[in-house]
Amino acid sequence: MRVTVIGAGSMGHGIAQVAAAAGHDATLNDVDEERVAAGIEGIEGNLAGGVERGKVTPEERDATLDRIAGETDLAAAVGDADLVVEAVPERMDLKKEVFTDVEAAAPDDAVVATNTSSLSVTELASALEAPERAVGLHFFNPPHIMDLVEVVVGERTSGTTEAFAVEFVEGVGKEPVVVRDSAGFASSRLGVALGLEAIRMVETGVADAADIDTAMREGYNHPMGPLELTDLVGLDVRLDIAEYLHEELGERFRPPQTLRRKVRAGDLGKKSGRGFYVWEDGEAVRPADE
Numbered sequence: 001m002r003v004t005v006i007g008a009g010s011m012g013h014g015i016a017q018v019a020a021a022a023g024h025d026a027t028l029n030d031v032d033e034e035r036v037a038a039g040i041e042g043i044e045g046n047l048a049g050g051v052e053r054g055k056v057t058p059e060e061r062d063a064t065l066d067r068i069a070g071e072t073d074l075a076a077a078v079g080d081a082d083l084v085v086e087a088v089p090e091r092m093d094l095k096k097e098v099f100t101d102v103e104a105a106a107p108d109d110a111v112v113a114t115n116t117s118s119l120s121v122t123e124l125a126s127a128l129e130a131p132e133r134a135v136g137l138h139f140f141n142p143p144h145i146m147d148l149v150e151v152v153v154g155e156r157t158s159g160t161t162e163a164f165a166v167e168f169v170e171g172v173g174k175e176p177v178v179v180r181d182s183a184g185f186a187s188s189r190l191g192v193a194l195g196l197e198a199i200r201m202v203e204t205g206v207a208d209a210a211d212i213d214t215a216m217r218e219g220y221n222h223p224m225g226p227l228e229l230t231d232l233v234g235l236d237v238r239l240d241i242a243e244y245l246h247e248e249l250g251e252r253f254r255p256p257q258t259l260r261r262k263v264r265a266g267d268l269g270k271k272s273g274r275g276f277y278v279w280e281d282g283e284a285v286r287p288a289d290e
């Protein structure tokens, strides 16, 4: 199968890697050469880590990389795709534009998927002349490690598209859960609620970021605390999601000022090197506000 991923950021490059590792031809698209190259470098880094840990053989690494191509021209990237997954920033207008461009250039029977964490798949699909071919494929961060993929079924998603999506997810070795389209789906709504409350607790001086994270790891057995997870996801991504959930679900999702302030300052978490923590070599090394 040919899989094209639009957007080579935190999620897009990982999704292309997962598809290629499962034997699909994967094309990675972004707005310029530099971002595509950074995405491919990210995949190389993930695979090198896999080889070091004995999870990936050198042959599998090479075969996966051989199946990945970069392409900055969207029409060329999707021209012979069987599945297109968009992973551009969490903004409805931008994603609709991408969907429209994909439909104009992709084969008529290609499935058009979105990796959105929260936006309505039904509304996004309304940008297509054939909304029945749209579906949500919500991978988790980092896609090559996390097993879950939410398959989000919009109002107009056809049974064939849903079945294709579930089969694709199982085929790449992940665990699909099928969810109805509603703001934040099953996972982001709860995950973001926890993250926003943790930020409000830092703001009001209940405890500092490291202590809140320790409490959730040690007390609730979460593998990662809500603030470190916010850093991993990206503060800008979390802010976009919170704004949408605030609009759709009300006051409890109002983005805290601290989140806005950090995003304005360019403190986006792991990807910029600083968020609630300072990040070095992919690890949170100390709280940012000490």
Ligand SMILES: NC(=O)c1ccc[n+]([C@@H]2O[C@H](COP(=O)([O-])OP(=O)(O)OC[C@H]3O[C@@H](n4cnc5c(N)ncnc54)[C@H](O)[C@@H]3O)[C@@H](O)[C@H]2O)c1
Residues within 6 Å of the ligand: 006, 007, 008, 009, 010, 011, 012, 029, 030, 031, 035, 086, 087, 088, 089, 090, 091, 098, 115, 116, 117, 118, 138, 139, 140, 141, 232, 233, 234, 237
């Ligand atoms: N970060 C997470 O933990 C996470 C988890 C699950 C889902 N998501 C969702 O995945 C999507 C992407 O998030 P991300 O964290 O990878 O964002 P990101 O900011 O890391 O990457 C987005 C990429 O899209 C590119 N882009 C922007 N406009 C484009 C266009 N018109 N055509 C092609 N590329 C374009 C950007 O250059 C950038 O490289 C969002 O919808 C987000 O909600 C994110």
